Amino acid sequence: MIPPSAPPAYGDIDLDAARRAVADLLVALGRDPGAAHLADTPRRVAHAYAEMLTPREFTMTTFPNDEGYDELVLARDIPVQSLCEHHLLPFQGVAHVGYLPGERILGLSKLARVVELFARDLQVQERLTKQVADWLQTRLAPRGVGVVIEAEHMCMSLRGVRATGSRTVTSTLQGALREDARSRQEFFALAGVNS
Numbered sequence: 001m002i003p004p005s006a007p008p009a010y011g012d013i014d015l016d017a018a019r020r021a022v023a024d025l026l027v028a029l030g031r032d033p034g035a036a037h038l039a040d041t042p043r044r045v046a047h048a049y050a051e052m053l054t055p056r057e058f059t060m061t062t063f064p065n066d067e068g069y070d071e072l073v074l075a076r077d078i079p080v081q082s083l084c085e086h087h088l089l090p091f092q093g094v095a096h097v098g099y100l101p102g103e104r105i106l107g108l109s110k111l112a113r114v115v116e117l118f119a120r121d122l123q124v125q126e127r128l129t130k131q132v133a134d135w136l137q138t139r140l141a142p143r144g145v146g147v148v149i150e151a152e153h154m155c156m157s158l159r160g161v162r163a164t165g166s167r168t169v170t171s172t173l174q175g176a177l178r179e180d181a182r183s184r185q186e187f188f189a190l191a192g193v194n195s
Helices: 015-028 041-052 109-119 125-140 181-191
Strands: 062-064 073-084 090-100 104-106 144-153 168-175
Touching: 015 041, 041 073, 073 109, 073 125, 073 144, 073 181, 090 109, 090 125, 090 181, 104 125, 109 125, 125 144, 125 168, 144 181
Parallel strands: none
Antiparallel strands: 062 104, 073 090, 090 144, 144 168
């Protein structure tokens, strides 16, 4: 199930209020929300944002580490899509998430699910990176966790500096991946990031 620190559920979003707000925004931008091509836009935008801000529920599946596996487990290039909380514009890219197992190992698809869990919110990339690492550290108790996110932000590409193609890279390391230089170097090398 989704932990309490996750974004609000789809049912918590007031779609009627969002629809009215989009209609008001169109008017404020000098557009007629009753025009043929805009007539259903407020509803569509409200539903689009509700979808982008609602993670899918999942159950964290772990298994005993019967074999005593003590090397890095890493999922690379997990797709990330989120919304910048400053401009409500998307940012997207990839996450590289790894951990050094302790007593339990995680079902591999759950690494991507945890990324999605926190990405489906109004976010800043720095917080998103740390939330994924903290969640895994708290719930899995591995010997170490590493998260790197590389993303292009539309608030930087489409407006302001208009730095199209620029990618922001954030990282969070915990436990042995932070404290041990060789483990840290292995994580960054396997993630494809130069440390």
